[in-house]
Amino acid sequence: MSDRRAQRHAATRQEILDAAWNLARSHGLTGWSLRELAASVGMRAPSLYVYFDGKDAIYDAMFAQGYRQLLERIGRLPTAGEPVEVLRGAAREFFDFYVEDAARHQLLFLRVVPGFEPSPESYALARDVVARLREVLADAGLDRPEAVDLWTALFTGLASQQASNDPGGDRWQRLLDRAVDMFVASEAPAT
Secondary structure, eight states, X not given: OHHHXXXXXXXXXXXXXHHHHHHHHHHOTTSOOHHHHHHHTTSOGGGGGGTOXXXXXXXXXXXXXXXXXXXXXXXXXXXXXXXXXXXXXXXXXXXXXXXXXXXXXXXXXXXXXXXXXXXXXXXXXXXXXXXXXXXXXXXXXXXXXXXXXXXXXHHHHHHHHHHHHSTTSOTTGGGHHHHHHHHHHHHSOOO
16 A cells, blocks of 8 residues: 555656646746745645755756766767767767756756755766766876866856757757867877
C-alpha cells in the first residue's frame, strides 16, 4: 500500500512540476502564483504544500529536473573522433538545450528568480554538468581551468543572443563552428 501511495505522490509531484513549467513558459518564470499552479492541476493552493514546501521548493525541483535533462543529453554525446568535431557536437547540443526552452534557460543559467538559491542537492547536478564539460575539454587536450569558464561564457552568450534577438532563427547558431575553432585556437597548448 505504501508503494502505491509513494507512486501517486511522485506522479502528482511530476504533474505539479509539468504545470509549473507550462506556467513559466506562458507567464514568465516568475509570473505565476501558487494559486494559479494549484488550479492548473485541480487542487487548492494549500494542497501544494503536501508536495512542496513553497514556491522556492518548486523552483528547486525544476532546477534539478532541468540539469538532469542536460546530463542525460550530455551522456548521449559522441566522445570518439576528432577533438574539434567532438567539441562542435558538444557546442551544438549545449546551444540547442539552451535555446529550446526560454524558461529553463532563465532558471538554470540566468538567475532571474529573486532570492532563489538551488539546494545543495540540486546544485550538485549543475556541478556534475561542469565536471562532464571538463572531461570533454580535457579529452580534446584543453585542460586549463579557465577553459571551462571561457567555454560557458562563449556558448551561453551565443545562446542568449539567439534567444533574445533571433528566437526560432539561426543567426547565432551559424557561428557555433567558428566559435569552437576560435576557442580551440585560443586554448590549445603551444607546441
